[in-house]
Each structure stands twice: as structure tokens, then as C-alpha cells.
Amino acid sequence: MNETRRTAVIGAGVMGETLLSGLIRSGRAADDLVVVEKRPERAVELAERYGVTVFDDLAAAAAADTLLLVVKPQDVPAVLGELGPALRPGQLVVSLAAGLTTARLESLLPAGVAVVRVMPNTPALVGKGVAALSAGSACEESHLAEAEALLAAVGAVVRVPESQQDAVTAVSGSGPAYVFLVAEAMIEAGVHLGLPRPTARELAVQTLVGAAEMLSETGEHPAVLREQVTSPAGTTAAAVRKLEDHGVRAAFLAAMEACRDRSVELGG
């Protein structure tokens, strides 16, 4: 595949803009990108911010080599119903829609159009995303490599069997929301304990960043790192005991099972 493949971003909401900004940051020329967004005010915003032409008609994306599908799962059948008949084998559809299987996507496309299913996450906005990719039945290695290269513009990329995608969604796709909720809770608790809000925010955010970097750089099991913070009969032991009393682990398990189940449901 050559390097001047034209790429279309269909749906420029939160995740579509994230991909668009990453592709431009990584050196993709705005002229090689086709953006389709149906909300006029959003189209104006993106055209001004990135210097791209934003179309409101899906037909503008029909000739692209690679089509990044970044609309809500519920909108995918309508989008592919309209666009599908114009596509042909050799083109690649990369779907970021939660839950939708490659088989379902292929059923909405002409035979032979390659499909890659991706679960990204929003830290991609700062180049720190992680995306899991799975190949559809008409997908060749070159298609997967192309999808990987696009997602690599906004973070790490892993390949997973498609059967794992709903679990991936529960860990990394929705995962940033759990971390933001923890951050919010820590900041509010800090304020409750008497810290000025900006101080509570700085301390909580830097603690999350530092802890995440320790996990990543040391490769240690999280339990080992937690033990290092926990002095005998100390402050951390008192805090962690309360978290266990309140069922934090069970809450994560229940939350992530619900996430996995909702992903399956969206796919149906």
C-alpha cells in the first residue's frame, strides 16, 4: 500500500476529532483527509481548528481508500446502508463503534470490502491512547497494518482475537471514565478534608500520573507497589481497609461485567 492513501473520518464527535487531530499531528496532510460530519456547527468548528474540508454528505467519503467509521453504533447501519453500495473490494472500513462485530459490519457492505474492528480510548487525545484491533474475514495483513499505522498516530496498538473485544471495551475503552471518576472522588475528598481545590486537584492528578508511570516503568505487580506504600499499622493500611470495606474490587468487577454486557448488547 502506498503512503498517499486517502483516509475518510466519518463522524467527527469526541473520538472522530481525537483521530483527526492525531493524524494531523503525525504529519498527515489535511488534503489527504476527508471528514464527514452531519452537525453543521461541529463541521465549522473542525474546519477552523484543523484546516480540513468537512463534508455533510457521506458520498464524499466513497472514494477514500480507508474509511474510519466513528459514528455511534446505533448510527452505523444507516451510514453503511447509504455508503455501502458505493464501496468495493480493495477499500478498507475501520470501525471504532463499540460492540459491532466484523460479521455484522460485513453484512452491511459489499462482499470483499475489508473490515477492521477497533476499540480505542480517549487518552488518544494526548497521544497516550491504547487501541485493540481485530481483523474481519476479507482482511489481509496489509489492511491490518494500515489500520495499525492510523491508530499508532494516537497511542499504543495491540491486536486481539475479536472474541476479546467486549472485554477490551470494559478495560481500556471505557476505562478512562473509571479513572476520571476516581480522580473526581479524590479531589472532592481532599476538599472535604480542608485542602484548597487547586491544591487537591494538583496533588490528585500528579498522584495518578506518577502511579501510572510507576506501573508502566517498573512492570511490577500493582499489589507489590501498593504494599510499598503501606506501612505497618500506618495511614495507607487504614485507608485501604475502608476501600475494601466498601467493596471497591467487587464494584469494579460488577461495573466491568456491565460494560462487557452492554458492548454485546450494542453489537446485537
Ligand SMILES: NC(=O)C1=CN([C@@H]2O[C@H](COP(=O)(O)OP(=O)(O)OC[C@H]3O[C@@H](n4cnc5c(N)ncnc54)[C@H](O)[C@@H]3O)[C@@H](O)[C@H]2O)C=CC1
Ligand atoms: N468516546 C469514547 O471514549 C469512545 C468511543 N468509541 C466509539 O466511537 C464512536 C463515536 O463515539 P463518540 O465520538 O463518543 O460519539 P459522538 O456522538 O461524540 O460522535 C459521533 C459523531 O458522528 C456524527 N454522525 C452521526 N451520524 C452521521 C452521519 N450519517 N454522517 C456524518 N456524521 C454523523 C455525529 O453528528 C457526531 O458528531 C462510537 O461508535 C463509540 O462506540 C470507542 C471507544 C471510545
Ligand SMILES: O=C(O)[C@@H]1CCC=N1
Ligand atoms: O461509552 C461508550 O459506549 C463508548 C465506547 C467505549 C467508550 N465509550
